[in-house]
Amino acid sequence: MGSAIQNRILIGLEIHTQLTSLKTKLFCSCSSDYRGKDPNMLVCPVCFGIPGALPVLNKKAVEFAVMAAIALNCKISKRMFFFRKNYYYPDMPKNFQISQYDRAGGVPLAVDGFLHIDVKRKRKKIRISRVHLEEDPGRLVHLGPIDQSPYTLVDYNRAGIALLEVVTDPDLNSPKEARIFLQKLRSILEHLEIFDGGLEGAMRCDANISIAGGTRVEVKNISSFKEVERALSFEIMRQKDLVEKGLAVERETRHWDETRRITLTLRTKEEEHDYRYFPELDLVPIVITNDFIEGVKDQMPELPEARIQRFITTYNIPQYNAEVLVSDKALADFFERCVKLYNKPKEIGNWMMSDLLRYLYENNLELPESKITPEHLVEMIRLIDDGVISGKIGKKVLPEIILTGRLPMQIIEEEGLVKVTSRETLEKIVDRVFAENPKAVEDALTDEKTVHFLVGQLMKETKGKADPQLANQIIRERLEIIKAKGRP
Amino acid sequence: MKRRHLSKKEVEHIAWLAHIELSKEEKELFIEQFNDILDYFKKIDKVDTEEVQPTYHVLDLMNVYREDKASPSLPIEEALKNAPKKEKKFLKAPRIV
Numbered sequence: 288m289g290s291a292i293q294n295r296i297l298i299g300l301e302i303h304t305q306l307t308s309l310k311t312k313l314f315c316s317c318s319s320d321y322r323g324k325d326p327n328m329l330v331c332p333v334c335f336g337i338p339g340a341l342p343v344l345n346k347k348a349v350e351f352a353v354m355a356a357i358a359l360n361c362k363i364s365k366r367m368f369f370f371r372k373n374y375y376y377p378d379m380p381k382n383f384q385i386s387q388y389d390r391a392g393g394v395p396l397a398v399d400g401f402l403h404i405d406v407k408r409k410r411k412k413i414r415i416s417r418v419h420l421e422e423d424p425g426r427l428v429h430l431g432p433i434d435q436s437p438y439t440l441v442d443y444n445r446a447g448i449a450l451l452e453v454v455t456d457p458d459l460n461s462p463k464e465a466r467i468f469l470q471k472l473r474s475i476l477e478h479l480e481i482f483d484g485g486l487e488g489a490m491r492c493d494a495n496i497s498i499a500g501g502t503r504v505e506v507k508n509i510s511s512f513k514e515v516e517r518a519l520s521f522e523i524m525r526q527k528d529l530v531e532k533g534l535a536v537e538r539e540t541r542h543w544d545e546t547r548r549i550t551l552t553l554r555t556k557e558e559e560h561d562y563r564y565f566p567e568l569d570l571v572p573i574v575i576t577n578d579f580i581e582g583v584k585d586q587m588p589e590l591p592e593a594r595i596q597r598f599i600t601t602y603n604i605p606q607y608n609a610e611v612l613v614s615d616k617a618l619a620d621f622f623e624r625c626v627k628l629y630n631k632p633k634e635i636g637n638w639m640m641s642d643l644l645r646y647l648y649e650n651n652l653e654l655p656e657s658k659i660t661p662e663h664l665v666e667m668i669r670l671i672d673d674g675v676i677s678g679k680i681g682k683k684v685l686p687e688i689i690l691t692g693r694l695p696m697q698i699i700e701e702e703g704l705v706k707v708t709s710r711e712t713l714e715k716i717v718d719r720v721f722a723e724n725p726k727a728v729e730d731a732l733t734d735e736k737t738v739h740f741l742v743g744q745l746m747k748e749t750k751g752k753a754d755p756q757l758a759n760q761i762i763r764e765r766l767e768i769i770k771a772k773g774r775p
Numbered sequence: 776m777k778r779r780h781l782s783k784k785e786v787e788h789i790a791w792l793a794h795i796e797l798s799k800e801e802k803e804l805f806i807e808q809f810n811d812i813l814d815y816f817k818k819i820d821k822v823d824t825e826e827v828q829p830t831y832h833v834l835d836l837m838n839v840y841r842e843d844k845a846s847p848s849l850p851i852e853e854a855l856k857n858a859p860k861k862e863k864k865f866l867k868a869p870r871i872v
Contacts, residue, residue: 316846326864346840377868440865
C-alpha cells in the first residue's frame, strides 16, 4: 500500500479491557472468575438490578484504573461520577450499563493521554481521549451466525466484570498500526499486573474507520489484537470498493463476524442520544486526591519503556531485541528467568529472537501456550556450549521441545543427536566426501567458497551432528596435505 | 394553548427504545401525558441557575468503596427464578439482529 493512500485511512479505537487481576466484579462481591464456569452461577441481586440492591464500587478497580491512566500519560480527574447508559438488549439484565460519560456534565476517570508506537522505526504519537471504568455486559450465545440464530442464550456471569475503556483519537493510519497499538497497550497493562491478555475475551475492541471519500463506520465485536488487523483490512477493502464504484459509504455500525471474516450491518437505529445517559444515583461521587494518586504511583511496577532500557544496559542486548522481548510481558519474563539460570543474556536473547519466536509466530502460538520453559531453553544452550550438540542440532531440537515439553537431553539421546567429536569418525567421513567430490576438492585448493561447500557436505553426511570446528580443521588439514604434494 | 414538546413520532421512538408496542389510543394518551409532565417541569426552567453548580448527588457522601473480596452468589434456581424462558442454565432471549 502506498503511503499516499495509507495516509487517508483514519482509525480510532475504543478498547475494552477486563481488569483480570480483580477477584470480584466492579460493583458487587460476585467472583470475577467466570471462565469455564456453568452459566449464571456468578450472579446476585446487584448484577440483576433487583429493586433495593445497591452497587458498591470496588476500590481496587479504581486503583488499577488510575494506575493505567498514569501509564497512559492521562490527566486524572479530581472528581468523577458514574452514569447510566440505558438500552434494551439482553446482555444487561438491568437494561442499563453503569458506565462513565464525558458529556452532560459527566466526568470520566481520566482524559488527554497518549502512547507512542514505533512504526517502521519511527515514533508516532497516538492520542488517548479518555480512560474510564464500566461494567462488562453478559455473554450472548448465538446458534450459528448472529444474523441467523433462531434465539439467543444469555449467561450473566460476565455481567458486571470491571472493564477499563480506553478511547483513542483517529490517529492510526493502517490496520497494522492498530495492531501495534493494541500490543503495546496490552504489554503496559500486563506489566502493571492488572491484566492478563492470554485470557480469552479479556481485550476486545471497536474501531471507527474512514477512508478518503467515505464516512466514518464503526466496527464492533473485534475480539483480540490478532483479529484487529483482519477486521480492519476487510472493512477498508469494503469501503474502497464502494468508493471506487462511485457508491456512498453509509454511516453505520457493523459487526465483525470472526468465522466468516466479514463485517455485517447491525441495522440498529440507536444513536448516542438514545442512550439517555444520566447520573447513577446509587453510587456517590468519587474524589481522587493527589495522595491517592501518589499511593498508586508508589505501587507501580516497572513499565515497558523502563524495562527496555534496563535490558539494554544490564544485559547488553541490542535495542531492537529488547523492544521485541518487552513487547510481550511473557517473553520478557521468560528471558529474565533464563538469564537468572544461566548468565548468557546475549545467547538466550538470540535464541528467543530467532528460532523460538519464529516457531511461535508460524504456528500462531503465544509463549504460555507452548510447552517450553526457561529450564528447557537454558539446558539446550548449555548442551551447545558444553559441546554435546551442535548449534544446528539445537535448531532442530527446539521445535520438538516447544511442542512436547520433553527435556533437551532426553530428545538428543533418544534420537541419537549427540555431536560427533571423534576425530577418527570424522576423518573417515571426510575421506568419503573427498572421494565423491573430486572437482570440488580441486577448486577448494584455491577457492575459499568451495571449502565451505566441502564442510557443508560433511555436515550433511552427519545430519548436522559433526563438531563444526573440528570438521573445518580436518578438511583444511587434508587440503594442505594435497597442496604440499604438489598436485595442481 | 399548550405548547407541544413531544411529537407523535418522538413518542413512537421512545416506545421503540423501550421495546414497548403502543396501540393508537395509547399513543395519543402518552403524547398527552408526556407533554403534561414536560409542561410541569417547565416551571423549573424559570429558576435562575446561572451561578449554581450542578448537583450530582443529594447525599453528602463520597468515595464509598468495597474491598475486593468475593462472597457467594445466588444459587442457580434463585438466579433463574424470574426468567420467563430458559434453556438448561441459560436464559433464553429473542434473536437480537
